[in-house]
Amino acid sequence: MKLLYFSWLRERVGTAEETVRPPEDVATVGQLITWLTRQSSGHAAAFADPSIVRCAVNQDYAKAEAAVGADDEVAFFPPVTGG
Amino acid sequence: MIKVQEKDFDVSAELAALCQGRTNVGAVASFIGLVREVAGPGALSAMTLEHYPGMTERQLAGLEARALERWPLDRVLIIHRFGRLLPGQQIVLCAATSPHREAAFEACAFLMDWLKTKAPFWKLEEVGSQTRWVDARKDDDDAAARWQTDASDTDNSET
Structure with missing residues (x-):
């Protein structure tokens, strides 16, 4: 899975x-965020x-x-600020 | 037509190209957004616009399609710049052409209101030697909401 920030x-x-390979039980955006917060202090x-x-x-x-x-x-x- | 570019644009040349040979067009409405300098001790010295290449074009093309579907327009143009810009410089141009003015005015306002809440751009302000990311404004969400016609128009809300 390719992640962009x-x-x-x-x-x-x-x-x-x-590029990350989260475990199979990470199936939604919300679950991905929860998993990512545990990957590093920066992610947290x-x-x-x-x-x-x-x-x-x-x-x-x-x-x-x-x-x-x-x-x-x-x-x-973050919420977008174009225009 | 959608253009996402670093370089500046020539408004009169862009509008002329939009209308060239289109004898059914009776109205051209346009909006130009500029980098605004805020007076005072925290004066803005520059602004850098970051964007999400690919998604930006996709979202702007979606807006163009939606405007063409909703109003009797001939053409739509959106040009949005990215990179480092100085106060007074042009950021964005929106234009809509139509046989009559109402559709052109309305479509132009719709495009700008939605662009502000959908197009993936982020502004980094330089104030003296400091930099800060500009926060999204609730006013912009409210402005976009007045055009809402169905539930699919709310998809930039909270994750």
């Missing part, structure tokens, strides 16, 4: 991109307040209950 999530995690800091984290699965917005799998591109970022 943007803005201050990238800074806190310490990388813009990583990035996901400390999940209410201000947005997610996209394969470049479409996704909620906590959305399914994720090994072949997906999953991105985490």
Whole structure:
């Protein structure tokens, strides 16, 4: 599974991109976040307040209950501020 | 048409190209967003726009399609820049063309309101030697919500 981080999530995690192999019981965005927070202190800091984290699965917005799998591109970022 | 680019754009050339040969177009509405300098001791010296290549184009193309479906438009143009920009420089251009002005005005406002809450861009402000990420504004969510027609329009809410 390919993970991408943007803005201050990238800074806190310490990388813009990583490939992970979470255990099989990680099947949703919410479960992935829970698993990621245990991977490093940077991940824990990035996901400390999940209410201000947005997610996209394969470049479409996704909620906590959305399914994720090994072949997906999953991105985490703060609420967007373009325009 | 969608363009996500680092370089600046020429508004009159872009609008002329949008209308070229389109004799059914009677109205062109456009909006240009600029980097704004906030006066005072914490004056903004520059802003860097980060984005998610691929998803940005996908989201903007989705907005374009939605506008074309909802209003009797001829064409839609969205240009959004990324990279480091200085106060006064252009960030975004939205334009819609139509036989009549109402559709063009409304579509242009819709595109900007939705772009603010859907397009994956993040602004990093430089104030003196400090940098800070700009927080999303609730006003922008409220502005986008007034165009809502169905549940699928709410998918940038909490994860």
